[in-house]
Amino acid sequence: MKRPLRLYESQMLLLxxxxxxxxxxxxxxxxxxxxSANYCSDHRRDFLIYHNPSCEKLLISLxxxxxxxxxxxxxxxxxxxxxxxxxxxxxxxxxxxxxxxxFGDRKWAVRPLTTDLLSLFDYFDATYVTDPLTVYYGMQNxxxxxxxxxxxxxxxxxxxxxxxxxEILLSWELxxxxxxxxxxxxxxxxxxxxxxxxxxxxxxxxxxxxxxxRKRVLTFRIYPMLYENYVFNTKYKRPRVIxxxxxxxxxxxxxxxxxxxxxxxxxxxxxxxxxxxKQLVTRINDVLGTDVxxxxxxxxxxxxxxxxxxxxxxSVCRRNNYLVIFKNLKDSNEPAxxxxxxxx
Numbered sequence: 001m002k003r004p005l006r007l008y009e010s011q012m013l014l015l016x017x018x019x020x021x022x023x024x025x026x027x028x029x030x031x032x033x034x035x036s037a038n039y040c041s042d043h044r045r046d047f048l049i050y051h052n053p054s055c056e057k058l059l060i061s062l063x064x065x066x067x068x069x070x071x072x073x074x075x076x077x078x079x080x081x082x083x084x085x086x087x088x089x090x091x092x093x094x095x096x097x098x099x100x101x102x103f104g105d106r107k108w109a110v111r112p113l114t115t116d117l118l119s120l121f122d123y124f125d126a127t128y129v130t131d132p133l134t135v136y137y138g139m140q141n142x143x144x145x146x147x148x149x150x151x152x153x154x155x156x157x158x159x160x161x162x163x164x165x166x167e168i169l170l171s172w173e174l175x176x177x178x179x180x181x182x183x184x185x186x187x188x189x190x191x192x193x194x195x196x197x198x199x200x201x202x203x204x205x206x207x208x209x210x211x212x213x214r215k216r217v218l219t220f221r222i223y224p225m226l227y228e229n230y231v232f233n234t235k236y237k238r239p240r241v242i243x244x245x246x247x248x249x250x251x252x253x254x255x256x257x258x259x260x261x262x263x264x265x266x267x268x269x270x271x272x273x274x275x276x277x278k279q280l281v282t283r284i285n286d287v288l289g290t291d292v293x294x295x296x297x298x299x300x301x302x303x304x305x306x307x308x309x310x311x312x313x314x315s316v317c318r319r320n321n322y323l324v325i326f327k328n329l330k331d332s333n334e335p336a337x338x339x340x341x342x343x344x
Contacts (some may be wrong), residue, residue, distance in 0.1 A: 021046050034059040054316040057307035064123050064306055079129065080208045082174055092301040096133065097122050118305065126305035127319065128168055132175035133302040134320045135243055138268050142295045142325050147266065148240050152184045157239040159227045159260075160247045162190040169220060173207050176218050185217040187237065189230075192222045228259040244269045245320060249276075249283045257287050261329035269324040270300065272317035277324050288329065296325040 018025045021043035028038040031051060036058035039047035079100050083089065087103055090096035094113040101122060102108040108117060135156065139145045148154050156175075169190070176186040205218040223230050230236055242260060244251075247269060260267060271277040277297050285292055304319030 019043055019047070020051060031055060031058075034062055036062055054307065057316055060120070060123060061306055061308050063120055064127075079125075079174060080210070082177055090133075093126050093130065093133070093303060093305055096129065096302070097125060097305075101125055115305075123306045126303075128171045129174055130302055130304040130320050131168075131243075131245060132172050132178075134270060134300055134323065135241065135268055136175055136178045137302055138296070138300075138323055138325055139241060139266065141298075142266075142327070144241075144266050144327070149180050149182055151240075152182065153237075154179060154183045154186050155237045155239045156186070156188045157227070157242045157263075158188060158190045158245065159242060159251075159256075160191065160245045162192050162222060170205060172220075173205065173211070173218055176207070176211060176216060181214060181216075184215065185219065187219045187221070189221045189223060189239075191227065191230075192224050226256065228253075228255040231259050231262070239263060239265055241265060242267045246270055246272060247280075249280060252280075252283055252287060254287050257284060257329065261288065264328050264330070267326040267329065269326075270320040271322045271324065274299075274322055277322040280324055284329065290329070290331050292326060292329050292331060294324050294326050296323060298323050 016025060017028055017030070017038050019028050019040040019042075020037045022040060024040050026040075028040050031037050031039075031047075034055050037047070037051050037055075039051075081087075082100055087099045090099055097118070098105075098108045098113060110117075136145070136148075139148060162169075169188075172186065172188055176183070179186065203220045203222075205220065207216065207218050211218070221235070223233070223235075225233075242263060242265060244267070269277075269280055271280060274297070281292075281294055281297070284290075300320050300323040303321050307316045307318055
C-alpha cells in the first residue's frame with residue numbers, strides 16, 4: 001500500500017482481539033465490565049491483576065466513544081466566557097473544569113480535586129480543550145508566550161496528522177481568547193494524510209460575538225503533504241510555534257527535522273508517557289547529529305483526563321500526557337527541567 005493507513009484501518013490492526021498478556025488471538029474472552037481488553041484461558045489470573053487497575057478508566061473511555069457524536073454540540077458553546085477575570089486562571093485541567101464547567105458548585109469546592117467528581121461530560125470537555133490549553137500554558141511555563149504576541153498574525157503549525165473529528169478544531173478559539181488584542185488573527189495549519197484532501201483550503205471559523213466585536217479572525221488550513229514539502233509551498237507562513245501531538249517517531253525523518261530546525265522557533269511535543277518523551281529527544285539528536293536539549297520535560301497539567309489503551313506501549317494513558325518543549329532545534333547546553341513539577 002502506497003498511502004498511509006487511515007485511522008480505522010490502523011485500529012483494525014492495533015485493536016485486534018488478543019490476550020493482553022501473551023497476545024494470542026485464538027479463543028480469547030473480553031473483560032465483561034469494560035469490553036476493552038481480552039485474555040486467554042491460560043492467563044485469566046494474570047489478566048485480572050494487570051487489568052483491574054485500569055478497568056474503570058477504560059469503561060469511561062468506552063462510554064465516551066459511544067456518546068461522542070451526541071455531545072459535540074454541547075462542547076462547542078461551553079467555554080465562550082474563557083478566560084474570565086472573575087473566575088481566575090486555571091492551573092490544571094481539573095481546575096479549568098471546576099472554573100468553567102462547575103463554577104459555584106459546592107461539590108467542586110473541595111481540595112484536592114479527584115476523578116470521582118468527573119462526569120462523562122467533563123471528560124468530553126477536557127478532551128475538547130486539551131490541545132489549545134496545552135500549547136498556550138506550555139509556552140507560558142517556559143516564558144515564551146511573548147513570542148505569540150509580537151505580531152498581528154499568530155501562526156501555529158500542527159505537524160501531527162489531523163484526526164477524523166474535525167469539529168474539535170473549533171476549540172482553538174480558546175487559544176485566540178488567551179492572546180492579547182494586538183493579535184488580530186490566529187492561523188493554524190494541520191497536516192492531512194488523506195487523499196481526499198487534495199488542495200490547501202483555508203477555513204474561516206464562526207467565532208464568538210466578543211471576538212467579532214474586536215474584529216478578530218480564526219482560520220485553519222489543512223495541507224495534504226509532509227511538512228518538509230509544505231515549507232516550500234507558496235502558501236507557507238512562518239510559524240510562531242510548531243506542535244506535534246502524540247507524533248509517531250517515524251515521522252521525524254532527517255528531512256522533516258531539518259525543516260523544523262530551519263524554522264528557528266519553539267517546538268512543543270506531547271507524548272503518552274515519560275519513556276516516549278525521552279525517546280523523542282533521543283530520536284531528534286540521533287537523526288540531526290546534534291545535542292539539542294529541551295527546555296522542559298514534564299507531566300502535562302492540561303492533559304485530556306480521559307484514559308485510553310495505548311497499544312504502542314501496552315499501557316493506559318491520557319491524551320497529551322507528557323510535554324516536551326524545545327526553544328528551537330539548534331544545539332543547546334541548557335538543562336531540561338525534570339518531571340517533578342507534575343500535575344495534581
